[in-house]
Amino acid sequence: TPPGPSPCVPWVLAMLESVYFLLSWVRSSLPPWGPCWGGSSTRLPAGPHPWGSSGQGMVLLHTGGQAGDPWGSPPAAWRGGRSTAVVTWDKAALWTDSRYWTQAERQLDCNWELQRTTWIKSIGLWILEAVPVGANISLDPFLFSIDTWNSYSQALHGSGRTLLPIETNLVDQVWGDQRPPPASSEIYSLPAAFTGSSWQEKVAGIRQQMEQHVRRPTAVLLSGLEETAWLFNLRGNDIPYNPVFYSYTLLTNTSISLFVDEMRLSAAARQSLRAGCPGPLCVELQEYGQARAHLRRYAQGNVTVWLGTEYTTYGLYGVIPQEKLLEDSYSPVMLAKAVKNAKEQELLRAAHVRDAVAVIQYLLWLEKMVPQGQVDEFSGAQHIDMLRQSEHNRGPSFQSISASGLNAALAHYSPSNRSSRKLSVDEMYLSDTGGQYLDGTTDITRTMHWGVPTPLQKEAYTRVLMGNIDLSRLIFPPNTAGRVVESFARRALWNVGLNYGHGTGHGIGNFLSVHEWPVGFQSNNVPLMAGMFTSIEPGYYRDGEFGIRIEDVALVVEAQTKVPFLTFEVVSLVPYDRNLIDLSLLSLEQIRYLNAYYETIRARVGPELQRQRLEEEYRWLQRNTEPFPLGSAATATATLGTLALASLLSALLAGLQA
Amino acid sequence: TPPGPSPCVPWVLAMLESVYFLLSWVRSSLPPWGPCWGGSSTRLPAGPHPWGSSGQGMVLLHTGGQAGDPWGSPPAAWRGGRSTAVVTWDKAALWTDSRYWTQAERQLDCNWELQRTTWIKSIGLWILEAVPVGANISLDPFLFSIDTWNSYSQALHGSGRTLLPIETNLVDQVWGDQRPPPASSEIYSLPAAFTGSSWQEKVAGIRQQMEQHVRRPTAVLLSGLEETAWLFNLRGNDIPYNPVFYSYTLLTNTSISLFVDEMRLSAAARQSLRAGCPGPLCVELQEYGQARAHLRRYAQGNVTVWLGTEYTTYGLYGVIPQEKLLEDSYSPVMLAKAVKNAKEQELLRAAHVRDAVAVIQYLLWLEKMVPQGQVDEFSGAQHIDMLRQSEHNRGPSFQSISASGLNAALAHYSPSNRSSRKLSVDEMYLSDTGGQYLDGTTDITRTMHWGVPTPLQKEAYTRVLMGNIDLSRLIFPPNTAGRVVESFARRALWNVGLNYGHGTGHGIGNFLSVHEWPVGFQSNNVPLMAGMFTSIEPGYYRDGEFGIRIEDVALVVEAQTKVPFLTFEVVSLVPYDRNLIDLSLLSLEQIRYLNAYYETIRARVGPELQRQRLEEEYRWLQRNTEPFPLGSAATATATLGTLALASLLSALLAGLQA
Numbered sequence A, B: 001t002p003p004g005p006s007p008c009v010p011w012v013l014a015m016l017e018s019v020y021f022l023l024s025w026v027r028s029s030l031p032p033w034g035p036c037w038g039g040s041s042t043r044l045p046a047g048p049h050p051w052g053s054s055g056q057g058m059v060l061l062h063t064g065g066q067a068g069d070p071w072g073s074p075p076a077a078w079r080g081g082r083s084t085a086v087v088t089w090d091k092a093a094l095w096t097d098s099r100y101w102t103q104a105e106r107q108l109d110c111n112w113e114l115q116r117t118t119w120i121k122s123i124g125l126w127i128l129e130a131v132p133v134g135a136n137i138s139l140d141p142f143l144f145s146i147d148t149w150n151s152y153s154q155a156l157h158g159s160g161r162t163l164l165p166i167e168t169n170l171v172d173q174v175w176g177d178q179r180p181p182p183a184s185s186e187i188y189s190l191p192a193a194f195t196g197s198s199w200q201e202k203v204a205g206i207r208q209q210m211e212q213h214v215r216r217p218t219a220v221l222l223s224g225l226e227e228t229a230w231l232f233n234l235r236g237n238d239i240p241y242n243p244v245f246y247s248y249t250l251l252t253n254t255s256i257s258l259f260v261d262e263m264r265l266s267a268a269a270r271q272s273l274r275a276g277c278p279g280p281l282c283v284e285l286q287e288y289g290q291a292r293a294h295l296r297r298y299a300q301g302n303v304t305v306w307l308g309t310e311y312t313t314y315g316l317y318g319v320i321p322q323e324k325l326l327e328d329s330y331s332p333v334m335l336a337k338a339v340k341n342a343k344e345q346e347l348l349r350a351a352h353v354r355d356a357v358a359v360i361q362y363l364l365w366l367e368k369m370v371p372q373g374q375v376d377e378f379s380g381a382q383h384i385d386m387l388r389q390s391e392h393n394r395g396p397s398f399q400s401i402s403a404s405g406l407n408a409a410l411a412h413y414s415p416s417n418r419s420s421r422k423l424s425v426d427e428m429y430l431s432d433t434g435g436q437y438l439d440g441t442t443d444i445t446r447t448m449h450w451g452v453p454t455p456l457q458k459e460a461y462t463r464v465l466m467g468n469i470d471l472s473r474l475i476f477p478p479n480t481a482g483r484v485v486e487s488f489a490r491r492a493l494w495n496v497g498l499n500y501g502h503g504t505g506h507g508i509g510n511f512l513s514v515h516e517w518p519v520g521f522q523s524n525n526v527p528l529m530a531g532m533f534t535s536i537e538p539g540y541y542r543d544g545e546f547g548i549r550i551e552d553v554a555l556v557v558e559a560q561t562k563v564p565f566l567t568f569e570v571v572s573l574v575p576y577d578r579n580l581i582d583l584s585l586l587s588l589e590q591i592r593y594l595n596a597y598y599e600t601i602r603a604r605v606g607p608e609l610q611r612q613r614l615e616e617e618y619r620w621l622q623r624n625t626e627p628f629p630l631g632s633a634a635t636a637t638a639t640l641g642t643l644a645l646a647s648l649l650s651a652l653l654a655g656l657q658a
Helices: A024-029 A098-107 A119-129 A146-156 A172-179 A200-214 A225-230 A267-274 A288-298 A332-338 A340-370 A377-387 A404-410 A457-472 A588-613 A615-624 A634-638 A640-657 B023-028 B098-107 B120-130 B145-156 B170-178 B201-211 B226-230 B267-274 B288-298 B332-338 B342-372 B377-387 B407-409 B455-472 B587-611 B616-625 B632-637 B640-658
Strands: A058-063 A083-090 A092-096 A111-117 A136-141 A162-165 A219-222 A248-252 A256-259 A282-287 A303-307 A325-328 A392-395 A399-402 A429-435 A435-437 A443-448 A533-536 A540-541 A544-548 A551-559 A568-571 B058-062 B081-086 B094-098 B113-115 B136-140 B160-163 B218-224 B248-252 B256-259 B281-287 B305-306 B325-328 B391-396 B399-403 B428-433 B435-437 B444-449 B534-537 B541-542 B546-549 B554-557 B566-570
Touching: A083 A119, A083 B023, A092 A098, A092 A119, A098 A111, A111 A119, A119 A146, A146 A162, A200 A225, A200 A248, A200 A332, A219 A225, A219 A332, A225 A248, A225 A332, A248 A288, A256 A288, A267 A282, A340 A377, A340 A429, A340 A435, A340 A443, A340 A551, A340 A588, A340 A615, A377 A399, A377 A429, A377 A588, A392 B534, A399 A404, A404 A429, A404 A540, A404 A544, A429 A544, A443 A457, A443 A544, A443 A551, A443 B267, A457 A533, A457 A540, A457 A544, A457 A551, A457 A568, A457 A588, A568 B342, A588 A615, B081 B120, B094 B098, B094 B120, B098 B113, B113 B120, B120 B145, B136 B145, B136 B566, B201 B218, B201 B226, B201 B248, B201 B332, B218 B226, B218 B332, B226 B248, B226 B332, B248 B288, B256 B288, B267 B281, B281 B288, B342 B377, B342 B428, B342 B444, B342 B587, B342 B616, B377 B399, B377 B428, B391 B541, B399 B407, B407 B428, B407 B546, B428 B546, B444 B455, B444 B546, B455 B541, B455 B546, B455 B554, B455 B566, B455 B587, B587 B616
Parallel strands: A058 A136, A092 A111, A136 A162, A219 A303, A256 A282, A303 A325, B058 B136, B094 B113, B136 B160, B218 B305, B256 B281, B305 B325
Antiparallel strands: A058 A083, A083 A092, A219 A248, A248 A256, A392 A435, A399 A429, A429 A443, A533 A551, A540 A544, A551 A568, B058 B081, B081 B094, B218 B248, B248 B256, B391 B435, B399 B428, B428 B444, B534 B554, B541 B546, B554 B566
């Protein structure tokens, strides 16, 4: 799946997390003003408004959840956002990215204006226009991270408008008793076979970092749902596609507090967490709603709380005195989770072999079914989701993107049952899908054409592939940030004036989030280290015509240089569409790389296909991983010397034979 | 000249400006404690110390000037820093970058510890170790920019140590009457032939930006010396190598205040500035020392002051109430200056033709003199400085770097009369020099070998050249930040595990600074736009053996793509050392690029050499710009097919001839 906005604009603070989001709450949960601000029948919550009585205030709403997400108190941990709404007394606007524009246009009535960007700076400028000096802007501090809060603060800095946290979530008030119940499904322990180390080892590692830090923090606060899930080897089902659960953790040097609905823990999970009680490895289970109060009490002592500002809610941050804070962009747990150990790497590799089998089955099925006109985007998505339902699978890792023809130009398009385009041999088709397996999360995009592509389609596809190859085979020094190398994925496109508007890759988890921060190629990602997994996914989109994306997941590994430089090992194992590759554009090195990659696919996926007795798929794989001839490379054919030699030679040979 | 530390480490705040810096003030101007903290004979300024009486405070000193620089009040505008000193009651440490390590080791006695980094984070960590909680750290706020101040603040955030501005500069107190007098040379107007537009046009442009800004600022405050010099088309001699002068500017929507020693202005300059008096284009000349008081008074009104936080001193910032500030990283003047208009571009191009003549004369002279053993680093530097003393020249643009053999491994080494290595046909030689011309500032590095280079030297040189070429010929979209493309200058080195530890380029002025922010490839540079000039200067350094750098200045221009993408036009016009190029490593595209560049050199420098009747140099240029044969390219020779064809062909030919 493509990450957010392009990193080329320096002040973009890309805040990516999951790909789910439901806009409909905006209609269903906000007061039906109307008609279109002309009338006076507002149904705003009664009583004194936290934004003051001047009538000039506003409330700023931050979204990022889905139907059934508990929007209020006890609040969800901040999980990144895809959309922001601002409501004033006489205006309302929604900011969201391209994947939701069509949906927003359909679902927003004339009370709302749609803003086609998500940049905080542009939201700030809108607010400066919409409200006069002296007004307050109110936010629910549990729906904004510290960094996001600070970005708004920065955008309004010195303008005479004030950001105010409000404890009462206004959307909750509007929900009233219509609000869906909180999540209640079981929270369970991952079997040891699927974890890289025990939760006790992970806790010990974090505590060691605390001891070695010059500031000697006494506690680490975890607000990100992935952080707690990873630390305790626990999983849940609270968020579609992401096996996490509502929780907070306060890990101190002597105790461990896990804030969660205890009743939802499986017996085995509870036993695992309580095995070390009493003692420093005893997990004290506390009520989810008590996190803030507990933290406030803890912060009264002689303590230093270490936290990551990208993933901690401003609401928790606010109860810790400044001098007792140790702030980094990411908590030590986020960073530890990002570097997979040898076992976690093997688990992720194994998941990708199984995932490749499903995708290869899908590609073969499409080859047979599309010419018969029997597949549409929606049934295609259903089919690949079904094919993944094998060993260890726990469903897709995000809503499958299945886009034919012009629909693929919308980078995040997902079909619905009602609007679904038929796949055809006359159009390109883009499939961006992934699976959650107990051993790993996958994410892969392939673009295909079963008929005769146009020259532009073929050239664009080939250049996207060249970008994928150039970044995948790059050798780079340790401590290199992704953002300084991601242009290698763009150069082949740039050369002819083409580009794409999203990021080039994102981290990925072991049965966790499909977008796992802080790994990737964006400006707020950390430097690449051996053991990190990231997607590599350049693309090209032509409005109203077609869309191309080629995405693989790659592991950062040591390169074969004398000094310990790094490079990538691609762990996605599915060949590219030969029908769309113009070999004459590729360099010799690019063709050699492709052939080596295809050998790896054969060696790793071939045996698994045979084990599953998928003979037709096995033959398909052999056909589609045939080595490409080196003689077709761009530089060879372009070499005048070579061409001259060749024709001279054939003339000579003809002469000899004559 | 190479910019500062590598941009690969994400939190490096590179603060680059000029290359001059004198360490000796540390010895000469600080109290002679001693011996080595054992004794009690400290000569710290008497009286109540601003850092408190606890005996645990410290003072933080920021350097960046040179001998004769007025270190205290009225303070110099902030001009970036190369070095920082911290003095506590019982410790003293100096942080500086690699070019000053040797000098520092020689000149610092055992009272001082030398820290081989300039990262504020490491200074912060040292402070946290050296002083207990509760202590104050005092700084002269006129020697730190807002951003630098905030970085220190961030580094000490929540640690219980407090940053305190002190009005009294302690180094000044130690200087006493030994302090050199302030600058007194003439400040003059640039002739219209050498300016891109009149100062009135520039002022009108900035005022237009003020009007169009959503925050409607009423004034722009200029603290950077280049900003005022550029805005008014004035130049001075206060800083060696940089034709600027001590000054501040407050440009409001109705008035213009220039804070400068009025007596130093030439009659023509004064006349030009006062021509529009009274009126909105009248420049009011005010005392340099009154800037702060004036600004404080102005800030009491209903005003908004627009400033850039990278170049404004914290001392001025502090007198403006928060709600009256409009802060950007760079002032609108810095950004306007960065984009050269058509006339400024032509001026810079012309300066580079003249500069190429001097460098070509130098290279020819070296070819003849070095084998005779008659040149050392120092006499070489003197010779190139002398050769530049032609039309419009106003001296070198920085202290010439002239480094032979292992000395070139120190990226910023400059020879002195006392320690100067003899140039030899057995060693590589690196020359990094530049000139100040009335029409432009130049900066160029060439590396040479007049004998037989080792295979490693040749490969490393060729890979540095490949990096220079790959970045120079890159095509990229508008709004691309330099930091996301600078890796193209490194890839050829990275491929074999090599790299360099400095940035890849920096902006450059029209008869202004040789390092002109905010253009370049570092993390705090602004996106590249057509009309910007930047150096492109990859290198490779092998400790104790040799150093390579290949530096050109390039103009950002529109590319020949259908959409308005950008690329570079190299305006430095001196060929590379053919003796060091291994053609078999270059791709066909790289050789084609080189040949086209050499054609440009011939077309632009050849006529100028002829005009100056430099016949020998003209012949040297022709020899050194001969097109390279395409058949030698890496990809051609590496193609097995080609090699096989070639040997088969020769066998056949032999057979035919037999």
